[in-house]
Amino acid sequence: MSALQIRNLQHKYALTEVLSNINLDLAAGETLALVGPSGCGKSTLLHIIAGLLIPSEALIKNDFRGTACMFQEPRLLPWKTAEDNITLGLKALHVPKLARRQQAQNIAKSLGLTADDLNKYPHELSGGMQSRIALGRALIIKPDLLLLDEPFSALDIGLKLELYRLLRQHITERGSSVLMITHDLMEAVRLADRIVMMIPEPGRLIGEFTLQQSHAERSETWIYQTTAKLMANDRIRIGFGLAEGSLNLTEHLHTQHSGCSI
C-alpha cells in the first residue's frame, strides 16, 4: 500500500508542456530518488507534491500527514535567529515556546550546532551551518514525508557526507518516507531505495532501478561500483545526453518496482 500515488500527471506553463504522463508511487518508509538532467521538470514535480503548484491535470492520492521540504537554498528567514528558524514549523503547529526551545536544543545537538549558534542570525552563520539549520527545520516537525530539492548540491563533500548520515539516521529512527531529487547519481545511490530516471521536453519518467542492498551494508566500494553500473545503463546514458539513441517510452511506470534491480 503506497502512501503517495500519482497518476497521469500533466503540467503546462502557458502552452509549454513541462510534465507529461507522470505515474509515481511512494511507499511508507521508502526513499525514492528522482534523477535527471537540469531542466527536466524534477523541481516542478516536487513543488506539485509539496502543494506549491497546482498541476494542470492529475490524480494524486497523498496519505502522508506531515510534510517537510528542504529547498536548493537554505531559505532561512533572515530576521529570525537560528533557533526561531529551526522551530518555525513547530510554532505553526502551536507548540508552546518552552517545548519548542527544548526540542530545538535537542536537534541542534544532533546537528552539531552549539547553544551560541542558536542565538545567531543567518547572516552570521556559514553556508554549511545554514544548511544544517534548514535540515533541522525540516526534521524537527517529524514529517512522514520529507521532500528534498537538491539541498546538498552546493556543499563540500565532507559536509555532504555528514548531512547524509544525519538524514539517514533520522529516516531509520522515524521511518519517514523521502522523495529526493538530484542530478548526482552517487547521492541517489547512497541514500535511496529506488531511483527513478527523468528526461526533459516534456518531463517524463523513463525507467526505475531498485537498490536492494540494505543501507547498513552500503560500503563506499559498493556505492562507487553501483554508480558505475548505473552510469553504464543505456537509459541513464541517453537520459543524461551521454549517448545517442532513442528510448522506448511505451512502458509506463504504473506498478512499483517494475524496473531493473541492482
Added chain:
Amino acid sequence: MNRLRNLLPNTLSYLWSGWGALASLLLFCAVWELVGEYYGDLILPGPLEVIGQLKLMFNSGIAGPELIISGRRTLYGLSLALAVGSLLGMLAGFSMTTSMLARPLITLLLGMPPIAWLVLAMLWFGLGDATPVFTVFIACLPIVFAGAMQGTRTLDNHLKAVAQVYRLPWHMRLTDIYLPHLASYLFPAWITALGTSWKVVVMAELLSTSDGIGAALAVSRAQLDTSSTLAWVVAVLGVLLAIEYLLLEPIKRHLERWRVGVSQ
C-alpha cells in the same frame, strides 16, 4: 539574556554615533553665524540670538501651547495616514491587479501640491482643526501607501514557499514573514511622512487657523520679527529631529538588528 547583554553596548554605540550628527549640526550653525554677521541681525540673526529668543518664548509660555496645538494636529493627521496608508498599501501589494491600479493613483497623489489640498480642505472643512489634519493626512498617505505596497510586492517568493510548505497560519505569515520584511520599506516611508507632516501642518496653519506654529509664524512675519520667525523654525526642526532620532531610529534599529552590520 543574550539580547539584554547586548542592549547596553548597543545603546552606547548609538549615542556615540550621535557625535557625527552633532558635529554636522554645529558646523551648520557656524556657517549660519558667519552669514548672520555679514548681513546683520535684521536679515539673519545668529543661532545664539535665535536660541535666546526661543528660550524667552518658552519662559513666557507662548511657545509651549502653540507647539502642543501643532503637534496634536500633526499627530492626528500623521497617525491616520500611517494606519490607513500601511494597511491599504499592504492589501494592494498582495494582488498584482490592485498594485497596477494603484500605481498611477499614487503618482497622481504624490504630484498633487499640498497647497491645492489645503485650498480644497478650507472649502470643505472651513477654518478649524479639520483642515490642517486633513491636509497632513492626504499629503502623507501616498508616501506611506507606496512604501507598504512596494514592501509587500518585493517579498521573496522563496520565503512565501517556506511559509506554505510549513503551513504557517495567516497570522504567522503576517508577523513572521510579511511584517519583518515590510519594516525595512515602511520605516523610511514613515520618516519621510513625518518630515512632510510637519512641513504641511505649519503651512496649513499659516493660511487657515488662528493658533499653532503656522499662525504664530504669520504673526511674526507681520511684525517683521526675523528672530521670532527663526525661533519657531528651530522649534519645529528640534521636535522633528527628536522624534526621528530618539523614537523612530531606535525602533528601526531594534527591528532590523538582523541585518548585516547593524548594531550587533
